[in-house]
Amino acid sequence: MPVKDVCAIKDVCAIAGIGQTRFSRSLDEPEKALACRAVLAALDDAGIDPSEVDAFASYTMEETDEVEVAKAIGAGDVTFFSKVGYGGGGSCATVAHLVAAVATGQASVGVAWRSRKRGSGIRPWTSTAVQLPTPAQWTRPFGLLRPADEIGMLARRYMHEYGATRDHLFNVALACRNRANQNPDAMMYERPLTREMYMTARWICEPLCLFDNCLETDGALACVVVPAERARDCRHKPVYIHCVAQGLPAQHHGMVNYWNDDPLTGPAWTAARHLWKNADFGPQEVDVAQIYDAFTPLIPLSLEGYGFCGRGEGAAFTEGGALEIGGRLPINTGGGGLSEAYVHGFNLITEGVKQLRGTSTAQVPDAATCLVTAGEGVPTSALLLRS
Amino acid sequence: MTAASTAPASTTPGGMLLPWADADGAPFWEYAGRHELRMQGCSACGRLRFPPRPCCPHCHSFDGEWTLMSGRGRIWSYVFPHPPLLPAYARLAPYNAVVVELAEDPRLRLVGNVVAIADGPLNGVPADRFRIGAPVRVCFHDMAEGVTVPRWLLEDR
């Protein structure tokens, strides 16, 4: 059967519920319990009984299997389950996979989640016993050990090619911190950031300092995806999933993307082409964006990739308060991975929902459209949400 | 090289990570052991490719050959990692890690370290000597019995 319409999933599904645990450097409960709490909170938010859940999606890095979540929350027969790879690149794809399942009738109530004790647990890069042979054999023996080192390499090149400065990266860190200072659930709620603090902070990997890096967080989040008509009967105003995309560019090599023709053109560009091809609106009509921010340089790279400015203009875009409330494109309005919580980007999805419900702690007036993105640099994904 | 290919935890006695090769990458490390920098090329269409893989993305031939490089390149980018790091690397921090683009094809890039001499430490060249575009040439450092990595020396100009 031929594909009738490439936009067959457009606005067909909605996010009807969101849930989260507390965010902290250290939570007592294990990841499995946190996962169950977040999932149950999201279902309660939607007003849907857990026995109705028949689809699950999460990350390959998620330690709690759908089997464990399903039996703990009392799900019924589950007919669709999926896991997406590449760490934070999979965040939006979990929702995208549920949309594909629900829109094609394979399931009717989907739950996506991420639970992670990255604050009190181990740092993945500290393992010397487990090395993925590709591409680690080309990087780790040379002391390029951590994601911060891998992105630092791209950041230095980006600064060299386009005249980006540390002040531009500070603009990103500050916008996220300012929003966190408005969000009582954010880990950095009571911790303002100044330019002086940023410029004198210790290095993590030159040219990146402490404040260019995301937080280390224990926490879990979840959301519920249902058909749009079902969402209209739920407790909250539906947030429609307008378009979704994943992105794996030609000749891409993961976070150490140093080997394609143009390493500064990352997966965001691929996801964006697909997203905007199918959307009813363009980047200029995006009211608010939640852009994956494990590291500050990912923001200018993503601003370019998703078409908010031209190639090489992402750093300059951050000037003049453009990323703040009232600016050209308010971003990461809960504080993002840099200042609310770093749970592989899932808090960006839930914050997008809050903005379109009108319930964010840093509400953009009359926000009707929101872009949510997943990790740039790794194979990625993105969502366009609308009210 | 066989040892490094099969050992699950591969570090030097001092804790430096050894390359853990896969089947595609093994020839690179074997040639490095002979102090030769060779890159995988396609026997059918002649194009070089990196990282190594089973077949040519351009013409889909599975016939490959390993072509000797001049060993010359330029710094494409560089970083100076600081702690927290694995202990062996933390002791050297801040050290350098670079990406070098090869003279034969600037799209062929290798992660490595700039050193003052082949067997010198990773923090042996002052930070102010680094700049993007700086010419470098390859040298080789034997990390352990049968395990050799390419490294880079700054050219005089």
Ligand SMILES: [Zn+2]
């Ligand atoms: Zn070929």
